[in-house]
Amino acid sequence: MAKVTMIEAINRAHAWEMAHDPTVVVLGEDVGINGGVFRATVGLQEQFGKDRVQDTPLAEGMIAGLAIGMATQGLRPIAEIQFMGFIYPAMDQICSHMARMRNRTRGRLTCPVVIRMPHGGGIHAPEHHSESLEAMFAHHAGLRVVCPSSPARAYGLLLAAIRDPDPVIFLEPARLYRLVKQEVADDGLALPLDVCYRLREGSDVTIVTWGAMVSDTLRAAEKLEGEGVSCEVLDLATLSPIDHDTILDSVAKTGRLVIVHEAPRNCGIGAEIAATVAEHGLYDLHAPIKRVTGYDTIMPLSRLENDYIPSTARITDAVRETLAE
Amino acid sequence: MKTVAEFEIKYCQFLDAEGNLAASAPPLARDSGELLKMYRFMTLVRAFDTKAVNLQRTGRLGTYASCLGHEAAHVGVAAAMQTDDVLAPVYREFGSQMWRGVKMASILLYWGGDERGSDFSAARQDFPYCVPIASQMLHGAGVAMAMKIRGEKRCSVTYVGDGGTSEGAFYEGLNVAGARALPAVFVVVNNGWAISVPIGSQTATKTLAQKAIAAGIPGIQVDGNDVIAVRHTVGEALERARRGEGPTLIEAITYRLSDHTTADDASRYRDASEVKEAWTKEPLPRLRAYLMKLRVWDEAHEVALKAECTREVEAAVDEYLSAPQPSTDAMFDHLFARPPKSLLEQRELARRYAGSAGH
Ligand SMILES: Cc1ncc(C[n+]2csc(CCOP(=O)(O)OP(=O)(O)O)c2C)c(N)n1
Ligand SMILES: [Mg+2]
Numbered sequence: 018m019a020k021v022t023m024i025e026a027i028n029r030a031h032a033w034e035m036a037h038d039p040t041v042v043v044l045g046e047d048v049g050i051n052g053g054v055f056r057a058t059v060g061l062q063e064q065f066g067k068d069r070v071q072d073t074p075l076a077e078g079m080i081a082g083l084a085i086g087m088a089t090q091g092l093r094p095i096a097e098i099q100f101m102g103f104i105y106p107a108m109d110q111i112c113s114h115m116a117r118m119r120n121r122t123r124g125r126l127t128c129p130v131v132i133r134m135p136h137g138g139g140i141h142a143p144e145h146h147s148e149s150l151e152a153m154f155a156h157h158a159g160l161r162v163v164c165p166s167s168p169a170r171a172y173g174l175l176l177a178a179i180r181d182p183d184p185v186i187f188l189e190p191a192r193l194y195r196l197v198k199q200e201v202a203d204d205g206l207a208l209p210l211d212v213c214y215r216l217r218e219g220s221d222v223t224i225v226t227w228g229a230m231v232s233d234t235l236r237a238a239e240k241l242e243g244e245g246v247s248c249e250v251l252d253l254a255t256l257s258p259i260d261h262d263t264i265l266d267s268v269a270k271t272g273r274l275v276i277v278h279e280a281p282r283n284c285g286i287g288a289e290i291a292a293t294v295a296e297h298g299l300y301d302l303h304a305p306i307k308r309v310t311g312y313d314t315i316m317p318l319s320r321l322e323n324d325y326i327p328s329t330a331r332i333t334d335a336v337r338e339t340l341a342e
Numbered sequence: 343m344k345t346v347a348e349f350e351i352k353y354c355q356f357l358d359a360e361g362n363l364a365a366s367a368p369p370l371a372r373d374s375g376e377l378l379k380m381y382r383f384m385t386l387v388r389a390f391d392t393k394a395v396n397l398q399r400t401g402r403l404g405t406y407a408s409c410l411g412h413e414a415a416h417v418g419v420a421a422a423m424q425t426d427d428v429l430a431p432v433y434r435e436f437g438s439q440m441w442r443g444v445k446m447a448s449i450l451l452y453w454g455g456d457e458r459g460s461d462f463s464a465a466r467q468d469f470p471y472c473v474p475i476a477s478q479m480l481h482g483a484g485v486a487m488a489m490k491i492r493g494e495k496r497c498s499v500t501y502v503g504d505g506g507t508s509e510g511a512f513y514e515g516l517n518v519a520g521a522r523a524l525p526a527v528f529v530v531v532n533n534g535w536a537i538s539v540p541i542g543s544q545t546a547t548k549t550l551a552q553k554a555i556a557a558g559i560p561g562i563q564v565d566g567n568d569v570i571a572v573r574h575t576v577g578e579a580l581e582r583a584r585r586g587e588g589p590t591l592i593e594a595i596t597y598r599l600s601d602h603t604t605a606d607d608a609s610r611y612r613d614a615s616e617v618k619e620a621w622t623k624e625p626l627p628r629l630r631a632y633l634m635k636l637r638v639w640d641e642a643h644e645v646a647l648k649a650e651c652t653r654e655v656e657a658a659v660d661e662y663l664s665a666p667q668p669s670t671d672a673m674f675d676h677l678f679a680r681p682p683k684s685l686l687e688q689r690e691l692a693r694r695y696a697g698s699a700g701h
Contacts, residue, residue, distance in 0.1 A: 050611045051538035074508035074544050075475055075536050103474060106510065141455065142605075143405050143433075145473045282688075312688045314673040319404050319455030323699035324670045330698040 020198040026168035027057045027133075027189065030175040031095065033205045035065050038093065041179060044071045044080060045097030054099055055135060055194055077103055081110035081132065085118065088128045093179060098134040101188070102145030107132070108153075115184045116159030131178045136164060136188035137229050137279050139326055141319040147191075148316055149228075149280035154186045155257035155289070162257040163210060164188040166231035168199040170254065173208030180207060188256075190229035197232075211255045213263040219249035222336050223267040225290055226277040227253040230327065234277050237332035246336060256286050264290060265298045272303035273339045279326055282310040304342030307335040349555045351548075354575050355565035359623045361631030368574050374638040380421055380569050381629050381639075382647060384413040387437040388626065389651040390446050393659060394453065398604040402663065406453045407434040411567075411599035414625030415531055417441055418572025419594075422580055423499055430469040430482040430500040432531075438501075442468060446658035451665055457672065458665070476506040479515025479528065486524035486589070497525040497583045499576070505536020507550050516557035516591060523588035527579045530591065531566065533598035534620075538611040554591035566594030567625040599624065670696045 021029065035041045043058055043065075049072040052059025062070035073080050077098055084094040098104050104111075115128045138147030154162045163178055163185055165171035171189065178185035216231065217238055226234045231252050238248035249267050253259065268274050274294055276287035287308045294306060309327045317325055356367040363371055370376060391410055397403035409416060416437030423429065429438055436449055443464025452459025452471065460470035472478035482500025489496045506512055507530055519526045530550045534541055547553065554561025560582075564575045572594055579590035597620035601608045608617075633639035670692040674685055681689075 046536075047538045049538070052610075054537070054605070072539050072543060075505040075539070076508045076510060078510055079508070105474070141404055143453075143473060143603075144471070283684075312673060312692060313685060314677055314688075317673050318452075318457055320668060321670060321673055322455075324692060324696055325673065326699065328695055328698040331695050 018200040018202055021168050021201050022195045022198055023165070023168045023171045023189070024055055024057055024194040026172040026201050027175055028059060028061070029201070029203050030172045030179070031058060031061055032064065033203060034176060034179050035061065035069065037205060040091060041093045041095065042069045042071070042087065043095045043097070044073050044083060046073060046075055046080075046099050048072060048097050053097055055191070057133070057189075058097065077105075077107040078110055081107035081115065084130045084132070085110060085115050085128055088130050089118070089126045093129050095131045095133060095179060098132060100142070100146040101134050101136055101148045101150055104134060104150065111160070111184070112157045116157050119183065120159060127182060128184045129182050130184045131175070131187050132184070133175075133187040133189060135191035135194075137190050137192055138316055138322045139192035139229060141322070142191070144318060147322060149278070149311065151188055151256050151280055152285050155286055159184070160257065161185040161210060161255065162188065163255050164190065164228045165254065166190065166193065166228055166252050168197070169201045170208060170214065170252070172201050172203075173206060174210065174254065176205065177207035177210045181210065185210075188228065192229040193232070211258055211260060213260045214252040214254050215249065215263070215267075216252050217248060217250040219247040219271065221247045221271055222273040222275060222339055223249045223251060223264070223271045224275045224277060224332070224336070225251045225253055225264055227256060228279065230277045230279050233327065233329050234332055237329045237336065240329070240333055241336055246340060248336065253286070259286070259290060259293070261293050261297070265294065268294055268298045269301045272301055274302065275307045275309060275332070275335050275339060277309045277327060277332055279311050281313045282308060283313045285310055304339040307339050309335045349552065351551045351561060351563055353563040353565070354571045355568050356570045356574070357568040357628050357632055359567070359628055361628040361635065363632060367570060370574055371570050374633070374636055376421070377570070377629070377633060378638060380417050380573070381633060383417045383437060383441055384569065384626055384629065385647055386651045386654060387413045387417065387440060389648070389655050390436060390440070390658070393655045394450065395600070395604060397450070397659065403450065403453050404455045405603050405605045407603045408600035409434040409436050411597050411620065411624055412531060412533065413437050414569035414629070415529075415566035415572055415594040415596050418569040419499060419501075419529055419576050422573045422576035424496065426496050427580070428467050428469070428485045428496070428498045429465065430478040430485070430498060431471055432475075432478065432501045432503055432506070433471040433473055435501050439465070439468070444468070446655065447661035447665070450658065450662035454662060456665065456668060457676070458668065476502055476509035476511040478502070479511050480518075482526055482528065483515045483519045483524055486519065486526035487522065489525050490522070495584045497527060497580050499527045499529065499580075501529050501531060503536060504530060504532040504534070504541050504550060505539060505544055506530075507553060508544055513553075513557070516554065516559065516589070519589040520557040520559040523586065525583035525586070526589040527576060527583060528589065528591045529576065530593045531596060532593050533596050535598050535602070535612070537602045537606060549593060551591060551593040557591070559589050559591060561591040561593065563593045563595060566596035567623055567628070569625060569629055596625075597623070
């Protein structure tokens with residue numbers, strides 16, 4: 018089995034599905050001959066032609082709107098948005114139309130679209146290239162929001178997203194694109210959406226996280242193990258809808274919860290998780306819930322971005338604090 | 343059927359690629375003082391740009407968007423402006439910014455990942471870079487709206503790229519400026535490429551200048567490598583705007599001689615022969631040739647100027663490199679005039695964990 022990076026796994030998932038489903042098309046800025054600025058779509062235009070892999074004019078609202086029209090005609094568009102900070106012109110199309118089409122037409126017209134984009138910071142990119150805006154999407158009914166944390170999960174979850182009958186916002190942690198290689202079978206097998214993945218079993222504390230923060234969290238868990246603390250690490254993977262059952266079961270076992278995300282704290286997805294555990298698992302808790310998050314500031318330019326992204330030290334300290342209660 | 347609307351788009355060039363001047367050239371073409379000043383700036387911008395790419399390649403600057411080949415367009419536009427006009431740039435109009443007094447060290451600071459780079463010491467009303475493509479079109483229109491409301495004889499000048507003309511905000515900006523006869527000039531820098539997408543794939547239109555027609559405003563094409571034509575065309579558009587006759591769209595045709603940014607590799611999608619051909623039309627040699635014909639420039643001047651530019655650039659680089667690292671407070675202290683309590687608490691937290699990344 019070949020070892021691949023996350024970006025290669027994403028490329029393979031595209032190629033597999035395009036080879037097996039002629040309705041799948043790719044559109045976006047620079048996705049053709051350039052293969053996308055991160056090379057997620059490299060080689061696809063050569064393999065599948067310019068009709069199925071289209072470089073669009075430079076307009077995100079247009080990309081999302083086109084995808085809606087194409088989807089209602091039975092295609093399955095995968096749209097790439099070059100960086101998350103450029104999603105805003107597309108929000109009108111996504112929120113006013115894509116997310117609502119099934120409901121408005123009682124299922125007559127639907128939007129099986131995947132909108133992919135890089136997520137988060139840590140790659141020293143310019144302004145507006147490093148945002149974490151998952152909560153903005155999660156707040157809109159009718160959208161699934163998915164965020165893989167490894168090459169294998171990127172492959173399997175992207176296949177699931179393409180095959181899903183509804184719109185999926187697919188967030189790809191840019192920091193992980195080339196960070197590690199992993200064996201990924203190019204077998205066309207999708208992974209389930211709407212569930213958490215338990216990456217580490219533990220008994221003292223549950224840590225819920227996703228995307229690039231998964232690797233920092235696993236590092237923290239390892240460090241804490243050396244101190245005799247047993248962490249259970251859950252990768253949320255589907256950020257909306259949240260698999261609350263798995264989280265509540267885990268908290269029932271450990272009695273402690275730390276949530277880690279790179280996005281700002283205010284109204285972040287961590288708040289939703291914390292509120293649900295407070296509603297349904299309060300009596301299982303031995304200590305207050307802790308959140309380790311980005312600050313409620315604008316993602317700074319590169320000189321300070323590593324001070325913005327939660328450090329492993331912040332995670333280990335938060336876990337120690339819950340244990341001290 | 344009768345024709346209800348017709349249009350034509352004019353192309354303006356005075357100095358051809360060999361440095362020959364057209365007979366129709368304006369008096370500016372004889373003003374050697376101004377021409378020399380523009381040539382000096384274009385040479386300085388070239389030296390700055392070369393150095394900036396070098397800083398990025400050696401790990402001392404972040405991703406950088408080179409302006410190689412755009413020097414005449416950028417300097418010509420700024421030279422036509424009044425000091426109290428307002429500029430809304432995209433992200434590579436360093437020639438305009440430098441002409442307007444923005445320090446090279448500030449430009450480097452921004453591309454080096456520090457927000458202080460956008461706190462200019464001059465041109466204090468000019469906008470910072472606008473990375474979300476074409477959104478600045480509306481800022482330029484809004485600035486002009488304020489000037490118009492107050493009855494001022496000032497104008498806004500807004501840049502946008504050829505790729506940017508595909509965004510909705512491009513049309514929205516042109517339209518409102520036309521509808522309200524705003525004192526605004528919009529300059530499309532058509533350098534042939536939007537990253538890997540050539541202009542022919544971006545739009546079916548024959549010229550970008552004609553996008554003005556739908557907004558009911560004049561549109562004109564200009565050789566963006568001819569600084570005399572750029573300065574003249576922008577100057578006329580600004581005068582028109584100051585007279586209260588409304589906005590103009592100017593398409594400056596040039597070529598992106600560099601990669602899109604230092605993070606890009608244009609050889610993946612662009613023929614070397616096209617770039618080679620574009621080098622024969624680049625803006626500096628033709629102006630130099632013309633200045634030599636005017637007998638106001640020679641090899642000795644050229645050598646001296648290059649040395650002077652190198653010194654200036656090196657001084658700016660020193661200033662940039664010696665700027666102290668911002669503290670984590672910088673994330674918090676400029677977000678609001680009155681920071682909320684929760685933010686001040688987070689500022690404390692950030693202080694506690696400053697520099698903890700990777701530990
Ligand atoms: C809204 C938005 N979408 C995408 C991008 C990513 N991007 C940065 S520059 C660029 C191409 C711009 O081309 P053009 O407008 O021709 O300007 P040029 O870079 O050639 O000066 C793209 C797609 C962006 N910055 N903003
Ligand atoms: Mg361009």
